[in-house]
Amino acid sequence: MKFAGVPLAIFSIVLVVPFVNGVYYTFTDWDGFETTKLVGFSNYAESFQDPTFWSTLRFTALFVVVSLVLVNAVAFGLALIVTSKLKSANFLRTFFFVPNLVGGVVLGVIWQFIFNSAIVALANKYDWELFKQSWLQDTNKAFWALIIVTVWQSSGYMMIVYITGLISIENDVLEASQIDGASPLRTLFTIKIPLMAQAFTIALFLTLRGGFMAYDVNVALTGGGPFRTTELISLHIFQDAFANGNFGTGQSKAVVMFLIVALAALVQVTVSKRYEVQR
Amino acid sequence: MSTRARWGKRATFLVGYTLAFAYVFPFFLVFVNSLKLKYDILANPLAIPLSITWENFQQAYTKMNFFRSLTNSIIITVFSVSLLIIFSSMLAYYLARTKTKLTKYIFLVLVASMIVPFQALMIPFMARFAQFVSWNNRGALIFFYIGFGVALSTFLYHGFISTIPTEIDEAASIDGASDMVAFWKIIFPMMRPITATVAIINALWIWNDFLLPRLVLTNETQTLPLSTYLFYGQYSIEYGQAMAGLVLAVIPIVIFYLVLQKQFISGISQGAVK
Numbered sequence: 248m249k250f251a252g253v254p255l256a257i258f259s260i261v262l263v264v265p266f267v268n269g270v271y272y273t274f275t276d277w278d279g280f281e282t283t284k285l286v287g288f289s290n291y292a293e294s295f296q297d298p299t300f301w302s303t304l305r306f307t308a309l310f311v312v313v314s315l316v317l318v319n320a321v322a323f324g325l326a327l328i329v330t331s332k333l334k335s336a337n338f339l340r341t342f343f344f345v346p347n348l349v350g351g352v353v354l355g356v357i358w359q360f361i362f363n364s365a366i367v368a369l370a371n372k373y374d375w376e377l378f379k380q381s382w383l384q385d386t387n388k389a390f391w392a393l394i395i396v397t398v399w400q401s402s403g404y405m406m407i408v409y410i411t412g413l414i415s416i417e418n419d420v421l422e423a424s425q426i427d428g429a430s431p432l433r434t435l436f437t438i439k440i441p442l443m444a445q446a447f448t449i450a451l452f453l454t455l456r457g458g459f460m461a462y463d464v465n466v467a468l469t470g471g472g473p474f475r476t477t478e479l480i481s482l483h484i485f486q487d488a489f490a491n492g493n494f495g496t497g498q499s500k501a502v503v504m505f506l507i508v509a510l511a512a513l514v515q516v517t518v519s520k521r522y523e524v525q526r
Numbered sequence: 527m528s529t530r531a532r533w534g535k536r537a538t539f540l541v542g543y544t545l546a547f548a549y550v551f552p553f554f555l556v557f558v559n560s561l562k563l564k565y566d567i568l569a570n571p572l573a574i575p576l577s578i579t580w581e582n583f584q585q586a587y588t589k590m591n592f593f594r595s596l597t598n599s600i601i602i603t604v605f606s607v608s609l610l611i612i613f614s615s616m617l618a619y620y621l622a623r624t625k626t627k628l629t630k631y632i633f634l635v636l637v638a639s640m641i642v643p644f645q646a647l648m649i650p651f652m653a654r655f656a657q658f659v660s661w662n663n664r665g666a667l668i669f670f671y672i673g674f675g676v677a678l679s680t681f682l683y684h685g686f687i688s689t690i691p692t693e694i695d696e697a698a699s700i701d702g703a704s705d706m707v708a709f710w711k712i713i714f715p716m717m718r719p720i721t722a723t724v725a726i727i728n729a730l731w732i733w734n735d736f737l738l739p740r741l742v743l744t745n746e747t748q749t750l751p752l753s754t755y756l757f758y759g760q761y762s763i764e765y766g767q768a769m770a771g772l773v774l775a776v777i778p779i780v781i782f783y784l785v786l787q788k789q790f791i792s793g794i795s796q797g798a799v800k
Contacts, residue, residue: 251620254613254676255632261673262639262647269650279653328542333535335542341787342546345553348779350734350751353772357552364765365555365571372570399549404794411795431534460643463736467755481645485737488649498649505646512641 272498279494290499299475300500303483310390310479311458311511314397318454319447321398322405327435329406330413340410344403351400355467358396359383362468386476389469393477396464401457405450412446413439441522448519455515459508480504553776560769567765582770590771594746595753596778602664602739602749603732606671610728611721614676618683619709623695633684636677644674644737652741659742667742671732679724682797686720687713719796726786726793733779750775 273290275282294300329340346354363381370378382388416439424434440447462481465471471478471486478486484504488497559567560582562575586592621629652659659666690713698708714721736751743752754775783790 251617251632254617254672254680257613257669257673258636258639258676261651261670262642262677263635265647265651265654266642268654269647272650279649325545328538328545331535331538333538333542335539339542339546340791341784342549344791345550345780345783348730348734348783349776350736352736352751352755353734353775356754356768357556357772360559360571360765360769361552361555364568368568368571399552403549407791407794456641456643460645462645466736481643481737484645484649489652489741494649494653501646501649505642508643509641 269498270502273495273502275495277495277498279492290495291503294496294499294503297496299478300483302476303478303480306390306477307459307480310393310397310461311455313394314401314458314461315451315454317394317398318401318405319450322402322450323409325402325406326409326413330410340406343406346400347403351461351463352467354396354400355464358392359468362392383469384473386473389473389477393461393464393468393479396468397458397461400464401454405454408446408450408453409443412443416442444519444523448516448523451515451519452512455511456508459504459511556769556772556776560766560773562766564764564766567769579766582766583774585764586767586770586774589767590753590774591748592753592774595748595750598664598743598747599733599749599778602667602671603729606668606675606732607725607728609668609672610675610679611724613672614679614724615683615714615717615721616709617676618680618687619713621680622684622687623692633680636680639677640681648737648741663742663744664747667739670738670742671728674738675728675731679728682720682724682727683717686717690716719792722789723793723796726790727797750778 272282274285274287276284276286325343329336329343333339362383366378367381369375382392420438420442421434424438429437460481461479462485465477465479465482469477471482475486480500481504484497484501487493487500555571558574559571561578561580562582563577563579566573566575621633655666655670658669694712694716695708698712699705703711734751735749736755739749739752740755743749754771
């Protein structure tokens with residue numbers, strides 16, 4: 248037991264206690280300092296009456312779905328390029344991974360410069376109608392700006408997950424399919440993808456979780472603006488609790504977020520696992 | 527090689543290089559503009575600077591307190607990662623080798639905890655730990671990182687330890703080695719590959735983390751990501767300085783990556799298989 252005492256104690260203090268505490272607080276009149284009485288579900292009722300919470304949930308759901316699809320599609324494409332018999336494959340891999348080294352805040356600030364200044368300056372010079380106004384000033388375009396930065400940032404990491412899957416496929420299986428005359432595309436869909444389904448399970452899980460938890464890029468790129476219309480759920484909770492001092496509803500929303508993430512991840516992993524082939 | 531295959535290869539080559547260019551272009555843009563005067567940036571952000579100025583770097587260096595922020599980042603990352611390695615390898619060893627109902631449940635709780643988003647804890651978290659944080663915020667932050675990182679690290683070690691035959695432990699104990707000695711002298715050195723994975727995954731996360739340090743640290747103890755953000759918020763009009771600040775913030779980790787590239791890639795792919 249001497250091996251386990253210290254880390255388990257720290258784990259409980261940092262994670263378990265605040266979690267249990269946090270759930271309990273949502274049923275009380277907690278104001279950030281003390282609780283005087285139980286209030287049932289009224290914090291939750293109040294949270295769901297907040298129209299900005301609903302719009303944040305819709306915005307987050309859309310963000311999670313679109314970023315999940317695009318990050319994984321791009322990452323898988325990158326993995327195919329890097330594992331093809333190209334001489335410069337390693338060199339390319341180095342480049343694709345670089346955005347991942349840098350934290351979301353720095354990336355957000357870089358892209359804010361690109362969207363707000365670089366592209367606008369070029370658009371005015373060459374008369375590109377679509378880019379004359381900064382994309383970050385418009386809710387719909389700001390959504391795509393968030394997606395672009397997210398794809399650019401996380402596809403390199405997921406690429407490595409897919410590379411791991413692709414190179415784990417035994418060569419004799421691939422040779423057999425070649426001898427049988429299967430086209431590269433056919434090999435990809437009927438042999439490679441089913442045999443590396445585990446990599447998809449992992450990459451989808453990581454992007455799903457990452458999408459719900461996205462905060463850094465959101466803060467640094469749009470800051471939730473214009474008019475709080477591009478707030479993802481993390482930023483919304485942060486604002487509710489720490490900027491507006493609504494600890495009760497902030498924490499209820501956080502618990503709602505936890506339930507959504509847990510449910511979505513459970514469904515995704517269960518479904519993905521079904522496609523995994525036992526070797 | 528057939529013509530078709532050759533064309534396929536050429537297409538892959540072209541797409542690959544176009545994408546690689548797109549992936550690094552933003553960094554290139556930042557670097558180019560960090561060398562320009564404010565007027566030149568606004569006039570044409572894409573142009574190569576005609577006259578190079580290092581003034582932006584000098585100002586950014588002092589304003590973001592680069593040396594202090596870098597030191598803070600290094601201290602916090604090194605301590606957190608080392609302690610995580612020590613604690614989670616020991617915990618994993620205990621959980622993997624002692625097969626009881628209790629260890630099974632502990633392991634399940636650890637795995638389940640990985641799905642809890644930090645946002646679900648952060649509000650009661652800050653209320654509860656305010657005093658601890660004000661007493662020593664860097665120490666508190668390292669303590670928190672151990673708490674948040676221990677589940678994934680233990681999970682990774684657990685998978686690896688299960689592949690080490692128990693005969694090795696038994697041989698050590700017959701030779702008279704205590705549990706602690708057997709673990710540190712024999713088992714731990716055998717786990718080097720997974721230790722590299724644990725170190726890299728945690729270091730990347732802690733080095734770049736923003737939300738938790740933002741809640742915990744002050745101006746004196748700020749890390750590099752915090753210094754860039756505060757810097758940018760205050761001097762957003764001074765593009766040249768902001769760009770220079772970004773270059774300074776990015777350089778340490780990029781150098782680290784280029785030196786240890788192989789370990790990075792294999793570390794992450796090892797972590798992904800679990």
